[in-house]
Amino acid sequence: MHYIESGAGTPLVLLHAFPVDARMWDPLRVRLEEQVRVITPDQRGLGESALDGSWARGMLDERSASLIVDRPGVDVAAADVVELLDRLELPRVVLGGCSMGGYVASAVLRAAPQRVAGLLLVDTKAPADTEGQQANRLGVATRAEKEGTSGWLAESMLSNLLGASTRQRRPQVVEELRALIEAQPADGVAWAQRAMASRPDSLAALRAFEGPAMVVVGSEDTITPPEAAREMVDALPNGELVELPGVGHLPSLEAPDALARVLLPWLASIDV
Template identity: 70%
Template sequence: MHYIESGAGTPLVLLHAYPVDARMWTPLRVRLEDQARVIAPDQRGLGESSLDGSSAHGLATPPEERLVAEAPSVDVVAADILALLDELELPRVVLGGCSMGGYVATALLRAAPQRVAGLLLVDTKAPADTEEAKAKRIGAAERAEREGTAGWLAEDMLPALLGETTRRDRPEVVATARELIESQPADGVAWAQRAMAQRPDGLRALEEFDGPSLVAVGEEDGVTPPSEARRMVEALPRGELVVLPGSGHLPSLEVPDELASAVRPWLSRIEP
């Protein structure tokens, strides 16, 4: 699994959204690296992490050594993250996730809550998909497999991922988000959509987690709006909420200063 790491201090693992990769966290990572050891992995099939778990994209793996990709599941990605924590000899970390990364974080909570010293959920939600949402995901996965993603995925996703303020006033953020989306491999995009479509409801895992939890949400997020964030805070025994004005679904790109200002004091209170 490919990952980006910088800083020193409390280990903070940040799981990225769909359909981007660990680079979405760079503006936040550099703002926290004087306080935390920030580790941002590319989830399976996205960024530079392979779909079959055998190597990073761009590395030549002989055909006879390639593995068959496992069936799509956020539990598989959570297992990848746990294996990375073992490799890095990190028994406990502060775990953060945005959007799909939040679904993976919840899956990791179900599998190994003792590994999580604190939970940061950014623009994500707990409930499973409706049947309508599942069908939409499967349709997008099939289109990616059939056509690739060039020419349509970024155009479809950007209006939903970025808030109105960003789309109007921050062209450089729009360009960065577009580049991130357009660089993702079609097979990884399809696998991720199928994994998210099958995920279970996550409220129970949140209700059972008694560690410190911070839920951050962009005020302009139409994908997982502030109402979903409040629902998670109500479920978490030690949940705190911060709403970020001027941001949509990706505040680490859209308002990194404001997100860092919310995370820093919360993170300082956590004993890893």
């Protein structure tokens, strides 16, 4: 599993959204790294991480690799994260995820809650997909495999991923996001969509987590709006809600200063 690491202090693992890679966290990283050890992996099949997991897991035999590629699931992505923590010799971390990254973070909670000292959920949700949402994901996966993703995936997602304020006032962010989406391998896009389509409801995992938790949501997020954030905060025994005005689904790109301001004191309060 390819990852970017910088800084020193509280270990913070940040899992990226779909359909981008770890670079979505770079604007936030430079605002945290004087006080925080920031670790941002590329999830399986996206960015520079192999789809078969071979980088994350060492040498897999061909049959095992094929079985994993053929079984998309957030539990598989969560196992990659736990393996990375083992390799970095990190028994506990603050674990954060945005959108798809939040789904994977919740899967880590189900599989290895003892590894999570604090939980950060950014513009994500707990419920499983509806049948209609599943069908849409599977349709995108099939199209990506047949046609690739160039020319249509970014165009179909940009207006939902970024808030209206960002689209109107920060065209450079729109173009940066477009480039990130266009850089993703089609087979990784398809695998991730199928993994998300099959994920279970995560509310029980959130209710069972007694550590500190922060839920961040952009006020202009139309994919996972503030009511989805409030549902997660209500489930978390020690949850705290932060709503960022004028921000959409990707605050690390849209408002890294505002996100860093709320994260730094919260991270400083967590005993890892």
